[in-house]
Amino acid sequence: MSKKSFIARLRTRPDSRDRLIALQTELKALVFEHEPDALVYELFQSETDPDLFECVATFRDEAAFDKHMSIDFHDRLVPPILECLAEDMSIAFYRSLD
Numbered sequence: 627m628s629k630k631s632f633i634a635r636l637r638t639r640p641d642s643r644d645r646l647i648a649l650q651t652e653l654k655a656l657v658f659e660h661e662p663d664a665l666v667y668e669l670f671q672s673e674t675d676p677d678l679f680e681c682v683a684t685f686r687d688e689a690a691f692d693k694h695m696s697i698d699f700h701d702r703l704v705p706p707i708l709e710c711l712a713e714d715m716s717i718a719f720y721r722s723l724d
């Protein structure tokens with residue numbers, strides 16, 4: 627069984643940067659509290675561009691990812707996160723090789 631990961635690139639509007647960080651911080655805390663099969667959930671901010679972020683997540687398997695996508699707080703927090711963006715989020719999915 628392979629792990630499922632994603633890397634999402636988020637470019638926020640400068641006036642929404644703090645809101646995006648707050649929403650993502652809340653989402654991360656809830657993921658680790660309620661999703662034991664979420665192995666990694668991190669938000670990284672570019673050192674050279676303060677409005678550019680990468681969200682990296684790894685789930686134990688496809689079922690854990692599916693749970694993440696359907697959990698109530700995901701549905702509550704993701705729409706306002708997307709409202710903070712200056713452009714469409716790009717997302718790429720990966721599977722572990724082990």
